[in-house]
Amino acid sequence: MALDQSFVGRSYPATAPYEVGREKIREFAEAIGDAAPAYTDAEAARALGHPDVIAPPTFVFSITFRAAGQVVEDPQLGLDYSRVVHGDQKFVYTRPVRAGDRLTVTSTIEAIKSMAGNDILDIRGEVHDEAGEHVVTAFTKLVARAAGQEG
Amino acid sequence: MTAKISYDDVEAGTELPAQTFPVTRDTLVRYAGASGDFNPIHWNEKFAKEVGLPDVIAHGMFTMAEAVRVVTDWTGDPGAVVEYGVRFTKPVVVPNDDKGAVIEVSGKVAAKLDDEARTVRVDLTATSDGRKVLGMSRAVVKLA
Numbered sequence: 001m002a003l004d005q006s007f008v009g010r011s012y013p014a015t016a017p018y019e020v021g022r023e024k025i026r027e028f029a030e031a032i033g034d035a036a037p038a039y040t041d042a043e044a045a046r047a048l049g050h051p052d053v054i055a056p057p058t059f060v061f062s063i064t065f066r067a068a069g070q071v072v073e074d075p076q077l078g079l080d081y082s083r084v085v086h087g088d089q090k091f092v093y094t095r096p097v098r099a100g101d102r103l104t105v106t107s108t109i110e111a112i113k114s115m116a117g118n119d120i121l122d123i124r125g126e127v128h129d130e131a132g133e134h135v136v137t138a139f140t141k142l143v144a145r146a147a148g149q150e151g
Numbered sequence: 152m153t154a155k156i157s158y159d160d161v162e163a164g165t166e167l168p169a170q171t172f173p174v175t176r177d178t179l180v181r182y183a184g185a186s187g188d189f190n191p192i193h194w195n196e197k198f199a200k201e202v203g204l205p206d207v208i209a210h211g212m213f214t215m216a217e218a219v220r221v222v223t224d225w226t227g228d229p230g231a232v233v234e235y236g237v238r239f240t241k242p243v244v245v246p247n248d249d250k251g252a253v254i255e256v257s258g259k260v261a262a263k264l265d266d267e268a269r270t271v272r273v274d275l276t277a278t279s280d281g282r283k284v285l286g287m288s289r290a291v292v293k294l295a
Binding site for chain 2: 024027028030031032033034036038039048049050054056057058061062065066085086087088089090091092093095096139
């Protein structure tokens with residue numbers, strides 16, 4: 001059943017702050033095998049003009065996706081998460097995420113489309129720091145495949 | 152922001168150094184822990200096959216993270232990325248053998264966007280086992 005169009009434009013309350021830790025950034029950089037010093041060495045990061053170690057560009061998804069859970073699990077929306085696949089992902093940065101950031105995410109449903117029985121949900125996650133400054137916006141497209149469809 | 156590549160030194164068509172990134176089951180377990188994405192399709196073969204996949208597949212976000220390394224290694228400053236987006240077209244299938252899978256990524260400057268902001272658009276191509284795994288993979292980066 002197609003999702004209710006009246007949810008388009010709906011915003012969810014900002015999440016509690018996520019505190020970005022140096023060791024979490026290091027763990028993430030190691031997991032993707034990226035030895036760039038800006039992720040682990042504060043001096044190297046400062047030499048590039050950053051106040052502290054920065055996170056790899058896609059690190060923030062862990063935070064925005066958890067926030068998108070508010071939308072995905074909204075019982076009123078009724079998305080069948082067992083059929084959901086990640087279609088597209090995009091980030092628009094004002095600045096890189098860095099250690100010490102306390103980030104909140106405000107998720108908004110940007111669009112709901114129905115194509116060939118699939119529900120397509122576009123979620124925008126605006127990420128702000130403790131001072132209220134914009135850090136990055138995550139655009140996430142989720143596709144809930146039609147029931148009974150394989151692959 | 153201190154990219155080591157100068158805006159003046161690139162033009163549309165400039166190629167970035169291509170890279171290959173190996174992926175094994177071990178890689179996926181580490182990525183699951185680091186990212187908090189514990190979906191069993193990324194580590195449980197039985198589950199993956201039950202939902203119609205050929206085998207365990209890599210997290211799309213892992214592939215996305217690897218692909219942009221061609222850009223961040225090139226600029227020298229990961230903070231130079233101002234925009235980055237991909238479409239997940241095909242999964243990276245990761246067999247449970249000694250080799251695992253390999254993600255091959257190349258990139259080139261598609262356009263110089265803004266002489267004042269010194270931004271360029273880089274188009275990336277990511278393949279695994281001869282198949283394109285990302286579509287519309289584009290990054291906007293600010294150069295020195």
